[in-house]
Amino acid sequence: MKIVKLKKENLFPFLEVISKDADLWAPVKKNSDRHVFKMIDDLTHINLDYTRTILPPRNIILPPEIRMFRATPLEYEPNFSHVAKRILFGVHPCDIHGLLIMDKFYSFMYDDPYYIESRKNTIILGHSCWPDENCLCKSTNTHIVEEGYDLFFTDLKKNYLVWIGSSRGDDLIRMKPDLFEEEIANEDIQSFIRRREEKDKAFQTEINFTAMPDLMELKYNDPLWDELGTACLACGSCSNVCPTCNCYNVEDKPVLGENCSDISRCWDACTLENYSGVAGGENFREKRSERLKLWYTHKLQAYISKYGKPACVGCGRCVVTCPVDINVLTVGKALDGNGIDSFWSRLSKEVTR
Amino acid sequence: MNNNKPKIGIYELTGCAGDALLILDCENELLDIFQAADIQSFLMAKSDNIDGDLDVALVEGSVTTEREIEELKDIRNRAKIVVAIGLCATVGGLQGRFTDSEEWGENLKKVYGDVEMTHTKAVQSKPIDAYINVDFYLPGCPIGKEQFLNFFTRLVGGSPPEKYPHPVCVSCKYNENDCLLNRGLPCLGPLTADGCGSVCINHNLPCVGCWGPVEGANLTSAFYLLKDKGFDVEYIKKVMANYSGTKITTFFDQLKKEKQ
Numbered sequence: 001m002k003i004v005k006l007k008k009e010n011l012f013p014f015l016e017v018i019s020k021d022a023d024l025w026a027p028v029k030k031n032s033d034r035h036v037f038k039m040i041d042d043l044t045h046i047n048l049d050y051t052r053t054i055l056p057p058r059n060i061i062l063p064p065e066i067r068m069f070r071a072t073p074l075e076y077e078p079n080f081s082h083v084a085k086r087i088l089f090g091v092h093p094c095d096i097h098g099l100l101i102m103d104k105f106y107s108f109m110y111d112d113p114y115y116i117e118s119r120k121n122t123i124i125l126g127h128s129c130w131p132d133e134n135c136l137c138k139s140t141n142t143h144i145v146e147e148g149y150d151l152f153f154t155d156l157k158k159n160y161l162v163w164i165g166s167s168r169g170d171d172l173i174r175m176k177p178d179l180f181e182e183e184i185a186n187e188d189i190q191s192f193i194r195r196r197e198e199k200d201k202a203f204q205t206e207i208n209f210t211a212m213p214d215l216m217e218l219k220y221n222d223p224l225w226d227e228l229g230t231a232c233l234a235c236g237s238c239s240n241v242c243p244t245c246n247c248y249n250v251e252d253k254p255v256l257g258e259n260c261s262d263i264s265r266c267w268d269a270c271t272l273e274n275y276s277g278v279a280g281g282e283n284f285r286e287k288r289s290e291r292l293k294l295w296y297t298h299k300l301q302a303y304i305s306k307y308g309k310p311a312c313v314g315c316g317r318c319v320v321t322c323p324v325d326i327n328v329l330t331v332g333k334a335l336d337g338n339g340i341d342s343f344w345s346r347l348s349k350e351v352t353r
Numbered sequence: 354m355n356n357n358k359p360k361i362g363i364y365e366l367t368g369c370a371g372d373a374l375l376i377l378d379c380e381n382e383l384l385d386i387f388q389a390a391d392i393q394s395f396l397m398a399k400s401d402n403i404d405g406d407l408d409v410a411l412v413e414g415s416v417t418t419e420r421e422i423e424e425l426k427d428i429r430n431r432a433k434i435v436v437a438i439g440l441c442a443t444v445g446g447l448q449g450r451f452t453d454s455e456e457w458g459e460n461l462k463k464v465y466g467d468v469e470m471t472h473t474k475a476v477q478s479k480p481i482d483a484y485i486n487v488d489f490y491l492p493g494c495p496i497g498k499e500q501f502l503n504f505f506t507r508l509v510g511g512s513p514p515e516k517y518p519h520p521v522c523v524s525c526k527y528n529e530n531d532c533l534l535n536r537g538l539p540c541l542g543p544l545t546a547d548g549c550g551s552v553c554i555n556h557n558l559p560c561v562g563c564w565g566p567v568e569g570a571n572l573t574s575a576f577y578l579l580k581d582k583g584f585d586v587e588y589i590k591k592v593m594a595n596y597s598g599t600k601i602t603t604f605f606d607q608l609k610k611e612k613q
Binding site: 030031034036053054055059064230231232233234235236237240241251253254255256257267269272273274277288320321323324343346347350351 | 382385386388389502503505506507509510512515518519520522523526527529530531532534535542543544568569570571573574575577578581
């Protein structure tokens with residue numbers, strides 16, 4: 001690993017050069033306080049002053065719906081039109097960890113070509129961030145990254161320190177080496193250390209994730225799950241915004257007037273009602289409480305048992321998205337025996353009174 | 354020449370005829386539609402309509418008169434498969450919002466006065482499954498082009514159509530909208546069947562529920578959530594019932610009981 005320095009005024013010239021042969025994606029402003037990743041045609045639209053985008057970057061690697069192949073009675077024609085050479089700029093550490101978790105899912109036992117092809121063609125340029133009250137990444141230990149990026153930009157006000165994380169990243173620097181400085185002044189190192197200390201202190205909330213697998217086991221039959229189920233709107237949003245949710249559905253779409261079918265694949269969510277529905281009309285998880293229990297078991301217990309860390313990267317998207325306050329923060333706190341003020345806890349008092 | 358093609362009839366009861374219009378509006382696919390099926394009856398599209406035996410009847414609109422009850426029963430007798438298309442046929446539509454007949458009677462009088470209807474008698478507006486068995490439902494106000502074409506293609510190919518099961522929130526997130534409920538607006542997205550692609554929310558307008566309730570909608574939580582956000586109970590009931598037709602009746606009955 002190597003670290004170089006880039007003056008801020010040299011950022012756009014650098015992005016301009018490297019995005020000549022690839023689609024550049026970066027955060028832009030959606031409304032007053034939310035951001036989204038968008039394909040950039042004008043560098044001035046990029047807005048790095050953001051905490052979290054509405055959707056995680058997995059939606060750029062695999063869009064909500066792709067056509068996998070067209071099947072005729074005799075053959076099929078694979079379709080990889082979702083794959084493009086992409087540069088994803090401005091990705092925060094939590095989202096880089098999210099992609100690393102996606103990589104594990106989609107290469108576990110077999111490689112999933114639709115994901116892997118698109119992922120291989122996507123260059124990740126990370127960017128430092130600053131926590132708000134809903135960031136839990138220090139608790140999940142995903143506030144720093146050691147791998148998963150090609151370049152990582154740490155903002156030191158006037159300059160960036162740029163970590164080179166791969167040979168592909170090194171190649172990018174070599175496209176315009178005169179923009180970078182190899183000498184890093186002591187002053188820059190000091191300001192990097194100060195930034196890191198201040199950021200560590202800026203976290204306003206924490207969850208004891210190491211306790212979660214035991215608590216999930218001990219509270220498997222806790223009335224908490226019914227309380228959550230009473231409030232859950234089953235809208236699927238917690239899953240759809242989660243950087244580590246990876247479930248999808250495959251659907252046959254016959255083509256009108258032709259003897260063939262398009263086989264399409266779209267993101268699915270275990271929190272949606274029909275997810276566990278099977279042929280014959282049965283549904284293994286009809287109750288919302290059971291579906292939520294599955295979701296949290298996966299994030300806070302099963303994945304920890306297998307990989308030693310939670311399948312939550314602490315991005316806070318579920319916290320700002322769920323309209324009834326069912327999220328990793330309130331559920332984690334409730335599992336840990338803390339009283340919390342949330343819509344779902346208020347509702348359970350209202351309907352059982 | 355049409356021997357092997359499924360015989361299809363498209364019928365309109367009380368509604369705005371928007372669903373039949375949407376079928377005609379599938380301009381790029383229209384030739385394929387007429388090629389794939391033997392369209393026996395489609396009042397909006399052609400004049401030589403035959404009322405014979407059918408493989409599939411697509412019925413739009415709610416049942417609003419005694420004559421329509423008879424017409425609907427006749428369609429059911431002639432068709433192997435009956436599909437309710439559009440909001441009015443699936444849940445009763447805007448005109449089906451009166452949840453008890455007393456309220457409906459008062460309203461009828463308010464609008465029509467003491468005029469005596471001679472050609473037929475008005476009845477309380479109801480979805481078509483209030484009178485006949487329905488095999489499939491394709492909701493929408495009007496139905497969506499993509500959903501209709503998927504549905505139609507499966508139907509004429511002899512496969513059972515798959516119901517799109519999700520609420521509007523699913524499309525809404527894919528379209529990267531900030532949740533309007535979280536911004537204090539009375540959005541019915543979580544309660545409403547998707548198919549519109551969250552078109553209103555994409556334009557910063559809350560969902561009004563025009564595709565009718567999605568299966569498994571959590572009405573209780575949504576009701577208390579809007580109350581928690583400071584909306585008046587009567588207002589919430591009005592918003593929730595507006596497009597939900599008769600399918601929300603039992604929920605309000607339960608709420609009434611809870612209050613007592």
